[in-house]
Amino acid sequence: MSNALLVAGTTSDAGKSVVTAGICRWLARQGVRVAPFKAQNMSLNSFVTADGAEIGRAQAMQAQAARVEPEAAMNPVLLKPGADGRSQVVLLGRPVAEVGALDYRERKPVLLERALECLADLRGRYDVVVCEGAGSPAEINLRDRDIANMGLATAAALPVVVVGDIDRGGVFAAMYGTLALLSAEDQRHVAGWFVNKFRGDARLLAPGLEMLHELTGRPVLGTLPMLPGLWLDAEDSLDLSTVADRADGPGPLGADVLRVAVVRFPRLSNFTDMDALAQEPGVLVRWATRPEELADADLVVLPGTRATVADLAWLRERGLEPALKARVAAGLPVLGVCGGYQMLAHSIVDEVESKAGAVDGLGLLPTRVRFGVEKVLARPVGEAFGQRVEGYEIHHGVVTVEGGSPFLDGCRVGPVWGTTWHGALENDGFRRELLREVAELSGRAFVPAPDTSFAAAREARLDRLGDLIEEHADTDALWKLIEGGVPAAGSLPFLPPGAPGSDA
Known part of the structure; x- marks a missing residue:
């Protein structure tokens, strides 16, 4: 059993955190010991674990979805941007440096080693580890030192599913373009798509999903509907609407x-x-x-x-x-x-x-x-x-x-x-x-109100995420990816042109 999967996204805020949490809750309901993992997170929303380590708030939420205690290994590298263009680097829950973007780039090989050690540790202790990527895997200027997306997937032999946000428009172009900008080796890891935040007539969308499959050779593993009012520990200010300006409350x-x-x-x-x-x-x-x-x-x-x-x-x-x-x-x-x-x-x-x-x-x-x-x-x-x-x-x-x-x-x-x-x-x-x-x-x-329970409200929303995967994803195909790992060489087509400078 491969026992791990990477959830990537065409953009930031495409829904990686939500899909990762949903898969964790779906698996936990079935009695599977599952853990979330994000090698590198850039966020100003963080949490302190029971043993005093600082990790991204989203990973703490995903741990709750998995019904396990959050720990530093679930988010080994946390970047916290400051006021001067520099970021604090938090490694395994403790701050270790304040760096600029170029300084941080030089540290990445060492940080990748630590991330791989943490992932291997989690894979040894849990039945399944659901990994979340960062930003987009097609950031071609950053690929050579990537530790969170395809760099992690190739180093740890992870199959990858890519989430696209259809609500912002251009989802097919984003998915096709993401794949087409990856090297042949990276493309081999990408096994399927998730269309997120859909609100419309599924019959109108269906031909597009079939065309995407034909064009890329990868199936759409789920079309996830928009869930209004779903606030869940956002990573950054892209998602401030989750905590304010909501008109759906009692x-x-x-x-x-x-x-x-x-x-x-x-x-x-x-x-x-x-x-x-x-x-x-x-x-x-x-x-x-x-x-x-x-x-x-x-x-x-x-x-x-x-x-x-x-x-x-x-x-x-x-x-x-x-x-x-x-x-x-x-x-x-x-x-x-x-x-x-x-x-x-x-x-x-x-x-x-x-x-x-x-x-x-x-x-x-x-x-x-x-x-x-x-x-x-x-x-x-x-x-x-x-x-x-x-x-x-x-x-x-x-x-x-x-x-x-x-x-x-x-x-x-x-x-x-x-x-x-x-x-x-x-x-x-x-x-x-x-x-x-x-x-x-x-x-x-x-x-x-005398009976408002914040913990119960959070649990209800995590259950909605589990429902989202159970009801709208091809869970059999997900299981096959988790169990089988990276698709065999040659089983998926290469989509040109590939990453600049790479061989097809």
């Missing part, structure tokens, strides 16, 4: 809704913290980049950011500082999370991330921040509003609290709360009590 229990404005920082990170708020009946979550967009908000959230000092400067340039201070003076609520909490301090000293030295904070909480070289990665447990709270920490900025009343690891003064904990809002009891207090401070007749 109405409020009380007479009023609550409006939550989340400041959309340029280097926004862990914006999945807002998912739980958007899940609440009667809570309307939207993004804000201008002062007037805060005016009617009952709660303003300053979320996490990969670049606290740079995004604080952006906040000031956008004229948001006076608006924030005016609402606090009026007794209206503000919540800061991680980087957003750091901005609320009186002073920030950063010789690590931005190297800006001493910077004035917003001065809305009695705290001081100093950035440390060592990144804090933790899974804390505490209490607030009389409710147990579990969260996770990912930060270089260390906050010293000099006043106010305790709030998780941070503090509160009047209508302003701050904490470094991500994931706190996923705790149902805590979230309800926070919203109840927000409603009281903002004068809204809002009543928190």
